[in-house]
Amino acid sequence: MDLSYSPEYEQYRIELREFLAAYWPVRDHAGTPAEATAEFQRRAIEREYLFRHVPRKYGGSEQAPDFLKNEIIREEFRRAGAPADPLHMGIQRIIPVLLQWGSEAQRDFFIPGTMTGEYYWSQGYSEPDAGSDLAAVRTTAKLVGDRWIVNGQKIWSSNAYKARFMNALVRTEPEPRHCGISYLIIDLHQPGVEIRRIRQITGESEFCEVFFNDAQAPADWVVGGRGNGWEVSRTTLRHERSGFGSVYWLDTLLRRLIVLATDTRRGGRRAIDEPGLRREMARIQARIMAMRFSAYRDLSMEAAGEPSGDYLQMQKLYLTDTIYQIDRVARELLAGDFLLATPGEGRDGRKGSVKWIEHSLNNLKIAIAGGSSNIQRNIIGERVLGMPKDFVGKLPREARPTEAVV
Amino acid sequence: MDLSYSPEYEQYRIELREFLAAYWPVRDHAGTPAEATAEFQRRAIEREYLFRHVPRKYGGSEQAPDFLKNEIIREEFRRAGAPADPLHMGIQRIIPVLLQWGSEAQRDFFIPGTMTGEYYWSQGYSEPDAGSDLAAVRTTAKLVGDRWIVNGQKIWSSNAYKARFMNALVRTEPEPRHCGISYLIIDLHQPGVEIRRIRQITGESEFCEVFFNDAQAPADWVVGGRGNGWEVSRTTLRHERSGFGSVYWLDTLLRRLIVLATDTRRGGRRAIDEPGLRREMARIQARIMAMRFSAYRDLSMEAAGEPSGDYLQMQKLYLTDTIYQIDRVARELLAGDFLLATPGEGRDGRKGSVKWIEHSLNNLKIAIAGGSSNIQRNIIGERVLGMPKDFVGKLPREARPTEAVV
Amino acid sequence: MNFRLNEEQRQLQHAIRRIVGDPDRHRQRRAVVDGAANYDTTLWCELCEFGTFGIVVPEDLGGSGLKLVELALVAEVLGAAGAPVPFLGQALATIAVLHGGDDDQRARWLPGLASGRISATVALSEDADSWGPADWRIAAADEHITGRKINVPSCEHPYLLIVGLEGGGLGVVESTAPGLQINAMDGIDLTRPLSSVEFDRTPVVVLTHGQAAARRMMDAACVLLAADAFGGASRLLEMTRDYALTRETFGAVLAERQAIKHQLANVALEVEPTRGLFWFAAYAFDDWTERASEAALLAKALTSEVYLESARMCTELHGGIGFTWEFDAHIWLKRAMFDFAWGATPDHLFGRAADLAEW
């Protein structure tokens, strides 16, 4: 157990700092800011700081996994305000899938454009009557000659309106449930595709519905083989498991909560001086500390080739609960500003409140998206505690005993 | 909606006060205190204040149900410190069952002795492998000539060690589950009965295990007919539903919590002056108020012959949660005294803490006894919200789909 | 003594339910949420015609001489319906004049308020952290006021503004008065928009018994918001129960999953008992005044907290659809946010109740 970095890593950090000091922000660049950033990123890839998991032949820096280096890179890029690895879906999820399951041709075609940001992706898993139940997919793809003909509807596809490709689960085989599903890439820029943005309760429209009406995809755009879509998609989901991203985010939220509590007055005193509130914030601090070091432990074990601990399977739900605890403190501090979509109107010093209201609604999204909290509890109960799976839905409806409700 | 008492009831209260002033405490009585109390109770029955639901022929005062009079009697007896209707199991549960289901002979034989306290009862429902699942009863009674021969074991029978009779659920018929069960009265003072007290985590031994080894009961001690035990027992359970008893109890607990918070110092100040603690106590006060007036509503509706509301079905779980909230505040106030089975040792002014520790352990009993909290949630989900019953346990084990745990 | 609704009260709720249950009302609520209208003016007219705001006004002043209980029962139904009408401001303004006006003032305004001919609202808080009489800083000098109020429940054409004044009294400003400026605020609850109001040497009529009336009005605000919260929470629970009974995932409807059944049971467990609480608070307002403030504070604090927690859980149980604008759940979620924060948050109210109890 050692939280200090070895000299090798300290040296790595020093070199990285020197690199950042030299190249970020980009100075004296003739082109647009975007071009300047792109140039910086090319340099960072060259120096093996970015796209570490992508092979060189596709433009990555092809480094062995090293969560310490990832941590150092993340910390130092944050400190410098430099653009690190893009976090959007294409890069976080598609590239690993293509690297594991894709054909050589698929990798060559999709990875470079994805890395440069030219190809933006949207995920097509959920359907109106399926929700988290991916095995209930009803969108079909039929092979006609050398084209898949796709019909059906996807929902909750993030940012599909600005994406070029969709990685979709579609039903290609006659087998029932998840046996008949394939992982198919679909070009969204074609006549058979209609995209409708879904307005969220926050007023934003990040999610989309995507309608396929005889949309087409080349026969060889199935990833991982026909009927293997279920397995391929589970690979992807595993990549959702991030290391410390959420901990940094919580650090920031707690800091902002402290500012809010310091700026708020209650009964003539600073709210932050009230013992009950201080305790609540310390409890949140304790949970963040627990998250950070539990993740360190599990990732250290993985890095050492040991079976990792149970924490990473619980991380999402623990995060959800912690976020909600923060919200409960914040909403009391906001007081009258909790009434407003853009609070602080007409008062000074509490502009930050704007984001708290968004936060208050968005933490519902956290509870719902990426596997609802109840699904997380099933996972913990079944995978961590080894309790039996529910069979309620597995049973044909006619086989379910019924009894009149009292 | 009217919380004032009509003149008729106010007059009733005045007369009751006069009665209590005249006869309680009993003055100049020659006998023992118990005899004095018995004499007072006889007078109170004569004046129709006690045993109102018991017919005169069995020694009761045979009054129509009137929850307002019950309230007034309860309030005034409390105020005077006079012994009201005994609350032990025999009187609260057996008498109503016998009145509804018993034969004339059973009523004549059991009710008078039960009322005088001569016959003390213990309930025999649960069994070691049945818990709350009464339909899984395995204790058998076989009719041999004019006697039932009882074999088996009961558990969680309150105070069986000092009871004369047990009202037991026993299996008398070949039908499965709850169809084969009868409600049988068993004399516990006989050789075939062995009683073992169960020590609780509080150190007390209120509950017992009762073993039947060819114990006997007269053929006509089945109440409500053979095979009807399930229905008879459900009648009884309905009588557990009390009106305001729990509210008075919570009033007392909150008052004691306030004393504890007033006597405790934190960081040089009275704990009760801390805003966070005051809020917690006010929240408890709000819940008690909600309980009181929700019960008033449902009982008023019942009294008016309307279908009653949903609150009474939720009362037990709401009470359990409220009690636990009180405990959570108390345990922080007790601080170091929370370590001690008999706190206050060597310090003044906090003798009351003794009971808080018992309370802290006993509120677990509340969550478990009389239908566990999970069973309460099933009841609310099914009876109040009309959601389907669970069928997990209804399905033969071989019919349950299995799937390897991931 | 009895604690149940009488026949008239049941008929009152039934009548209001019929009014808000019209499919046109649902369409209009959606139109308001989508920004196509500010209020449901048809509903407003129907409520006025029904005599909603005359409920607590004496018969000789054009009302029906009932009590806050009846008004709270209406508030419950409107809360359940998510009704986009400026009920709160009108009701509180009426109560303010009723309790604060002298005979002339009452005669001048109450008949109009009761019929809805005079629309009105209340302007109380001056910053985000305070609401009550002790915090009001706008002083009436020479029958004029200058200053700013925020989080004012708006109505399309408010004719009267009841303004909280320094010292805890109340003033009446007519909207035609000079030096008055009303600006919309960006409220989170689109069914109950808010405004800020600027006064610049604006003429004001001080209510003669304003200080006593202000305390009564604050109590009434708590009761009416608690009633709204109970109605809204019950409605969301019902919606979610119905959704759980039909929505199928992984081969079963949600309601067949015990975990979800228990989550909804827990919501019901918190919501249902608050009915007795707001009933008592409403009852005490008129008939047990020594306990009125305590009951009002506790009712608003507990019920609005329960509403917000329930709304979150119910929205969550709907899954992705619950997070969409198109689906109605967020209307009540945001009404829950309003009920939580308007007139002070639960923390604040619980604290005041503890002070009242003299612990």
Next chain:
Amino acid sequence: MNFRLNEEQRQLQHAIRRIVGDPDRHRQRRAVVDGAANYDTTLWCELCEFGTFGIVVPEDLGGSGLKLVELALVAEVLGAAGAPVPFLGQALATIAVLHGGDDDQRARWLPGLASGRISATVALSEDADSWGPADWRIAAADEHITGRKINVPSCEHPYLLIVGLEGGGLGVVESTAPGLQINAMDGIDLTRPLSSVEFDRTPVVVLTHGQAAARRMMDAACVLLAADAFGGASRLLEMTRDYALTRETFGAVLAERQAIKHQLANVALEVEPTRGLFWFAAYAFDDWTERASEAALLAKALTSEVYLESARMCTELHGGIGFTWEFDAHIWLKRAMFDFAWGATPDHLFGRAADLAEW
């Protein structure tokens, strides 16, 4: 950098697990709970022989020169086992002398403490509401003390008592000293009994670096109790999971009911992350001292709270059997009560952590 156990640490836990896993130990724990014995003296001897209390003592003083992490890993296993041995007092006394003694004092006592030949405990709090150095009121006058300490973890024959003194320092009292009286208190946790101690002009040796040591000792107490709490909570969770997998009611095992599966998942969700928390607190004690106090306070506060809540839920899920003395669950429930309250409750510790953070 890595944050996992090394081979030696794993072997250490394995060895202690083997010692406490002996069926005789379970029998002896039961005997203690049933009042037939005060401690498990066999276990105590085995732990001493194993060198448990020498873990943090330098090698030249008879220890193995390891760190608090190793001692906390032992505390975790003892907590899981519900071990009825006076570990806490001995460990804290050793740490007090280690950090507070001058060379002579360390040489005089540490070898005996390390081997267990000298048994010892700590006498800190003087009333129910305070534990820390700032609250100590017993003053050493002319190398003698008079006063009373309570909630002292007892051992059968304590030879040394480390006593918190006015000004925040520490004194050492030998149990053979005159004017010393030890009385049993009626502790709720029968596996870790408590005493009160009266001093009447009792000779004391003041530890030379006592003030610094006192703060270190309080941090160590938090870490060791957090470790105990994590171990105990994990054990109860495992017991309850196993019970749920076998206990059949209404035709199904408990684990087949989704509501129960989720309740246990919620317990696991709270318990598991506290492992990283107490590890970090133990690590920081030696290797990141600027963060040691903050981490220790937060670890004890959160973990002991989680332990108590988990213990209640696990006991409840056992149904009636969980409420019986005969069944073991209450042993851990009462240990959870001990860990919650000894050395200050979570509220108090969270408050101090907030102060440290200078919010």
